[in-house]
Amino acid sequence: MSTNNLTRRHVLGLGVGALALAGCGGGGGPRQAATQTGAQATAAPTTYTGPAVTLAFWNGFTGGDGPVMKKLIEQFSGENPNIKINMNVYQWADYYTKVPGAVAAGQGPDLGIMHVDSVATNAARQVVLPLDDVAKALNLTEADFSPPVWQAGVYKGARYSIPLDVHPLGMFYNKTVLSKAGLDPEKPPTTGDEYMAALEELKKAGIQGHWASPFPFTGSQQFGSLLYQHGGQAFADDASVSRFAEEPGVTALTWLVELVNKGYSPKNVGQDTDFIALQQGKTAFNWNGIWSINTLREFKDLEWGVAALPQIGSQPAAWAGSHQFVVFKQRTADDNKLAAAKVFINWISNHSLEWAKAGQVPARKSIRESAEFQALKEQAAIGTQIDDLYFPPSVAGIGDAAAAMDQAVNAAILLRKSPKDALVEAAAKADKILEANRKKYGA
Structure with missing residues (x-):
């Protein structure tokens, strides 16, 4: 069931996004842009030393989670002055409609958030890029998360998303x-x-x-x-x-x-x-x-x-549902932006304790098992189910x-x-x- 968000309105909108993808590209797996992320595979995951860049970051955090993400971005920007994050927020129904068209027109965002049950469809339509090299650069493996949520981001043998949270x-x-x-x-x-x-x-x-x-x-x-x-x-x-x-x-x-x-x-x-x-x-x-x-x-x-x-x-x-980071296909690769995106994804993942306060369970195991998260009594109670969660097959x-x-x-x-x-x-x-x-x- 495609119901991966915080309100009934958003739930009803997910089907619209799936239909919109039919107009963007053909089918198939990771044929596109494998080299777009390869150039920065060995980049340090915690720092970015290249020229100043601006990353367009799209998501559907229109509820109480929006201000939390905005605050995290402000903190990130203070620590990484050469990476500017422009966050655009849409209702999820609009988001899933806008993203494929924007990517097809060469005007898509650099990175964004997708519900895990939308990742495979967007991968099949070549809207998002494979991220195996990003996961490798960030030293992320299944052991850093839980098996169900980690495997849910794999489509046709390639990883297309990095988990941020689960919402059971x-x-x-x-x-x-x-x-x-x-x-x-x-x-x-x-x-x-x-x-x-x-x-x-x-x-x-x-x-x-x-x-x-x-x-x-x-x-x-x-x-x-x-x-x-x-x-x-x-x-x-x-x-x-x-x-x-x-x-x-x-x-x-x-x-x-x-x-x-x-x-x-x-x-x-x-x-x-x-x-x-x-x-x-x-x-x-x-x-x-x-x-x-x-x-x-x-x-x-x-x-x-x-x-x-x-x-x-x-x-x-x-x-459970899961919000996951994705990187969007671009007409022209920009290695600096891709390197900066890795730093941003890693930083947010490592600071997802604050994100948990918006009503989420951090996907990252080290955060989830911390004393600080366990002190969030209600989130921790639901989080005890982490290894018992299920996700739909990763099929378009x-x-x-x-x-x-x-x-x-x-x-x-x-x-x-x-x-x-x-x-x-x-x-x-x-x-x-x-x-x-x-x-x-x-x-």
Whole structure:
């Protein structure tokens, strides 16, 4: 599911970016510009001694994360006076539309941020450059991150992005509501049995404890988490076929639908009303993204907490998105800019503790395991899931196929179709999309 940002508005915009890429270049892998980054492969990653350069840096940080990135850039500029960073910020929908056209016209930015599930599509369209030499120059390996987020930036054997953060789903809970039902507000449930027992106690107290959302944000994210917890996966590793309609998927979606059928959730939950219900004390639990931390902090009288998702299935798993650095294709290589970009990427990565305060988990292991990050209680709680996160296959156009899965989740939770029927029908659609994408982008 292509839902890698902080608001529903941004989530809905991601599909637009994927469609826009169809008009930019042909398919294929790392044919372009391998030499554009090669010249600076041995450059020192922490310093830039070349002539003054200006880097255009585009992203979609329009929320509370924007000022944090702006502050980091100001600090970086103070320490690196010969590198000027011009940051342009767009709504993510506009960003994914503008970038391919700008690159095709030779007016693209130098570097930017992309959600990890958009990297492969942009790599296939030759919008972004391979970055294996950048990772080598910065001495970055899988050991510096976590295997899932590091591998997610590889397309057709080449690295196209450098992780900045992960933003996982977590379980937010209203302590006041739990207390009303006689539950311990300091010991949220961690297993499937504990979770169902808590929902039953809440129901006895007249409280619907988990509002099941039929929308991608966050219903599909919850479904995906449960799918992987039950040992399933959304697609084959090579995305040759969909797999979300197999038994683990049916089990996962049935669990969500039963929340409605058994009265633990109201019917027809509107977009975002599950999260609002948590804020208003109408429900106890809400599985939502880490970005919700700063929203809930605005409610001074709200007693709340957050923990890793409860393990409903046989193994821990949670949906997550990831912001990753990319470098854009240019008509003419500029070795000085590329060297400066390496310094900037490395500097921001090493200062991502401040970025974590915007509601993220740093991708960099050394930052994530620091005492300073562990002191960020809520972020650290969600960050404990780092090795249990999953990402979609790094295949061009994967978001288009995932949209079919979203439709199945919607139909089932709204009680319009049985979980199995909804998933089987959606899988057939997804498989056709996957086949079309293989022709469109190259097998």
